[in-house]
Amino acid sequence: MIDAKQDIIEHLMKNIAKYRVDIINTRDINAIVNILSKNQFVTNNNISRKELKNIIDEISSELVRKDTKESSL
Amino acid sequence: MIINSIEFKNWQGYFGTHKFVFNGTGERNGGFILGDNTVGKTAFWEGVMFALYDHVPRRKNPNKFKPYVAKDSSHHPLMNIDLFGKKGASFSVTLVFSHEGKKYTLQRGYSPKYDNRPVISESDLKPDSFLSNDTVSGPEKYIVDDKKWINENILPERLAKFFLFDGEKLEEYEELMEKEEDLQLRRDIEDIIRTPILKEGEDQFTRMKNKYKSDLAIEKTEKDKNKKEIIARKKLEKVINDLREAKKTNMEEISSYEEKIGEIEEWLLNNDTVRDAAIQLSAAKEKQEMNKKVIKGLREDIGREVGESWKIIISNQVNSSIGSLEEIREIQNETIQEIGVLKEERKELGLRLKGDPCKTCERERKTPSNQERLEIDERLINLDEDLRKKERNSKFPTAEEYYLQREALTKLSSTKDNLNLLLEKEENLMTSLTTKERIKEEVNTANSQITEEREAEVKEKTTLMAGLNEKKQKALESKGSIQTKLDENQKDFDKYINLEEIDEKDTVIVRRLAKSIQLTEILSNIFSNTLDEYRESMRQEVERRASSTFMSISNNAEHYLGLKITENYKVSILNKKNTLDAGSQAQSLVMAYSIIDALSSCSGFEFPMIIDTPGRGLARKNMDSVFNYFTKSEKQIIFLPNDRELAPQVAIDRYGSTVASIYQLEKIGKDRTKLELLVDNLVKK
Numbered sequence: 126m127i128d129a130k131q132d133i134i135e136h137l138m139k140n141i142a143k144y145r146v147d148i149i150n151t152r153d154i155n156a157i158v159n160i161l162s163k164n165q166f167v168t169n170n171n172i173s174r175k176e177l178k179n180i181i182d183e184i185s186s187e188l189v190r191k192d193t194k195e196s197s198l
Numbered sequence: 199m200i201i202n203s204i205e206f207k208n209w210q211g212y213f214g215t216h217k218f219v220f221n222g223t224g225e226r227n228g229g230f231i232l233g234d235n236t237v238g239k240t241a242f243w244e245g246v247m248f249a250l251y252d253h254v255p256r257r258k259n260p261n262k263f264k265p266y267v268a269k270d271s272s273h274h275p276l277m278n279i280d281l282f283g284k285k286g287a288s289f290s291v292t293l294v295f296s297h298e299g300k301k302y303t304l305q306r307g308y309s310p311k312y313d314n315r316p317v318i319s320e321s322d323l324k325p326d327s328f329l330s331n332d333t334v335s336g337p338e339k340y341i342v343d344d345k346k347w348i349n350e351n352i353l354p355e356r357l358a359k360f361f362l363f364d365g366e367k368l369e370e371y372e373e374l375m376e377k378e379e380d381l382q383l384r385r386d387i388e389d390i391i392r393t394p395i396l397k398e399g400e401d402q403f404t405r406m407k408n409k410y411k412s413d414l415a416i417e418k419t420e421k422d423k424n425k426k427e428i429i430a431r432k433k434l435e436k437v438i439n440d441l442r443e444a445k446k447t448n449m450e451e452i453s454s455y456e457e458k459i460g461e462i463e464e465w466l467l468n469n470d471t472v473r474d475a476a477i478q479l480s481a482a483k484e485k486q487e488m489n490k491k492v493i494k495g496l497r498e499d500i501g502r503e504v505g506e507s508w509k510i511i512i513s514n515q516v517n518s519s520i521g522s523l524e525e526i527r528e529i530q531n532e533t534i535q536e537i538g539v540l541k542e543e544r545k546e547l548g549l550r551l552k553g554d555p556c557k558t559c560e561r562e563r564k565t566p567s568n569q570e571r572l573e574i575d576e577r578l579i580n581l582d583e584d585l586r587k588k589e590r591n592s593k594f595p596t597a598e599e600y601y602l603q604r605e606a607l608t609k610l611s612s613t614k615d616n617l618n619l620l621l622e623k624e625e626n627l628m629t630s631l632t633t634k635e636r637i638k639e640e641v642n643t644a645n646s647q648i649t650e651e652r653e654a655e656v657k658e659k660t661t662l663m664a665g666l667n668e669k670k671q672k673a674l675e676s677k678g679s680i681q682t683k684l685d686e687n688q689k690d691f692d693k694y695i696n697l698e699e700i701d702e703k704d705t706v707i708v709r710r711l712a713k714s715i716q717l718t719e720i721l722s723n724i725f726s727n728t729l730d731e732y733r734e735s736m737r738q739e740v741e742r743r744a745s746s747t748f749m750s751i752s753n754n755a756e757h758y759l760g761l762k763i764t765e766n767y768k769v770s771i772l773n774k775k776n777t778l779d780a781g782s783q784a785q786s787l788v789m790a791y792s793i794i795d796a797l798s799s800c801s802g803f804e805f806p807m808i809i810d811t812p813g814r815g816l817a818r819k820n821m822d823s824v825f826n827y828f829t830k831s832e833k834q835i836i837f838l839p840n841d842r843e844l845a846p847q848v849a850i851d852r853y854g855s856t857v858a859s860i861y862q863l864e865k866i867g868k869d870r871t872k873l874e875l876l877v878d879n880l881v882k883k
Binding site for chain 2: 126127128129130131132133136137140141144146148149157158161162163164165166173174177178181182184185186188189192193196
């Protein structure tokens with residue numbers, strides 16, 4: 126048995142590695158794919174949009190914090 | 199999800215409570231449910247569907263559902279018809295299953311809304327359902343929105359066709375080999391291999407990026423307090439928003455056309471009975487010709503048999519008359535012999551009277567005395583009287599009379615002693631005449647479906663579909679031009695949000711928005727780049743698995759290399775010359791099984807395969823291979839074959855040790871199903 130969802134995550138992670146985008150980690154991709162997967166068969170996507178925005182906002186805030194910390198050093 | 203048991207209460211033909219268990223010892227969890235048509239196999243399959251999705255689509259019109267309650271079985275109600283109009287009537291299906299290491303109970307049913315009112319319609323019923331996680335206790339035990347949970351965690355209803363399927367519908371998969379156009383089934387295949395996750399990801403992140411850009415532009419221009427810039431930005435923002443709105447409307451328009459086209463395709467598939475009716479008509483006419491010949495032959499046979507049948511009817515009397523004639527003839531012969539004896543005695547007495555010697559031994563005799571003379575005279579008188587009587591009786595029948603009577607009676611007699619053969623032929627004739635009427639009805643039904651009206655309806659739908667395709671094409675062209683304008687305006691807008699100019703002097707909000715824009719852009723690109731790559735890798739995997747299954751179950755495997763699947767999921771059989779093979783209908787059905795198996799194996803959905811009438815259209819050898827292959831697979835498989843597809847004893851002998859249970863269904867009474875457990879490898883409590 127193949128888990129199509131897991132296979133998608135692996136393909137995404139391969140591409141992330143290929144483009145050297147180290148700001149996105151496996152945990153984030155897992156969370157994103159799970160949200161999109163749950164909503165694949167649901168017509169109203171508002172919840173998924175909010176959930177995705179939360180993930181992006183969290184990563185962005187973390188990146189800003191990291192930049193501030195680095196520049197203050 | 200692994201089904202441990204399923205219990206029916208007043209569900210269709212299952213009157214009362216009936217339970218099927220598949221919780222076998224060892225790794226065994228599959229089963230067979232055997233039974234002839236109309237005994238409750240499809241009701242089992244539909245019970246699983248009902249438990250999960252709260253409705254059962256009609257077989258010939260999947261957009262409509264079967265009623266909960268109806269008086270007549272022709273409406274196929276879900277509640278047993280014997281309960282129609284009864285107070286307190288209820289029905290339910292209870293599924294106990296394991297999923298990701300947890301045990302669940304799902305009950306779906308309806309109970310009476312009012313205690314004292316007879317149940318005659320759906321409005322007399324109220325839902326009586328629950329879904330519980332039996333591995334936990336407390337408030338978390340009961341799952342509130344069970345239907346949503348099932349669609350998200352178990353199996354979306356749209357994909358159920360890949361797991362709960364009907365052998366009769368295998369033809370639908372055959373179209374994969376024949377048609378290039380965008381069929382609903384191909385869209386469903388995209389769904390089952392989950393490519394929409396990547397498409398949706400790309401779209402969502404692009405939309406989010408635009409929103410972040412807009413938020414950043416507001417932040418930047420508002421902060422600078424440059425009124426002229428704010429007005430220009432707002433103007434541009436309005437244009438962009440209008441274009442996005444136009445894009446959204448355009449996409450909705452395209453989806454609506456696609457949906458309508460899909461509905462018409464579905465309609466044509468299910469209701470374009472003209473083609474099916476033509477096939478049925480041709481088959482019915484063939485049967486009609488055959489039946490005509492059978493009736494003619496039987497009538498000729500019966501004609502011959504009837505010619506002699508009256509003899510069989512009077513044969514008792516004729517035989518009795520022959521017996522009587524022979525008896526009379528025997529008595530006559532005896533009398534003639536007696537006359538001879540009497541005449542000899544008379545001659546002898548004449549000689550004695552004269553005192554002449556004995557004629558036989560020539561012995562001398564004395565002249566009789568007076569007394570002796572008197573005695574001889576008396577004896578002679580009696581003898582004469584006796585002779586006269588006997589001679590009178592012995593005249594009839596005369597030899598001629600006897601011969602004529604004997605001859606006449608022989609002609610009337612029959613060599614056969616009963617009418618069984620004639621009765622058998624009469625019975626066959628009656629059956630053939632009933633068949634004739636049935637075929638006539640079939641011909642009429644098929645003819646009624648090939649009316650001009652129906653043909654016109656099909657043409658109308660086809661024209662409508664062509665129009666919708668044209669509109670869709672135009673909408674797709676508009677989509678392109680809207681996108682170009684949107685890209686141009688977006689480029690102008692981007693001057694407000696030059697990310698390179700953003701540094702630590704900007705506010706945290708501005709910097710965070712800038713990071714979000716970068717992030718969503720990267721994600722959108724990654725999802726987009728992954729889509730084609732993933733789709734191709736999944737196509738290869740489905741092709742590999744489907745080929746392997748095909749080679750295992752095809753009875754012609756020695757001629758083939760496997761299956762070839764294109765990027766549009768058009769499937770062909772690859773022969774040993776490495777060219778595409780047309781294959782027979784039976785092979786295309788084997789192909790259908792292989793594709794379903796490969797897709798369900800690649801989907802990641804752990805769900806049992808429940809297959810109704812699995813042998814439909816399959817050759818015996820292929821059918822056996824299907825049973826052998828799937829019963830050994832790691833999936834939970836429940837087959838529902840009819841008696842012709844798998845005989846009970848064969849099922850027990852071949853699969854009795856590999857499956858958890860084998861049940862036999864029987865019809866009892868009017869419309870009730872009885873089940874018998876033939877093989878029990880179940881875990882005992």
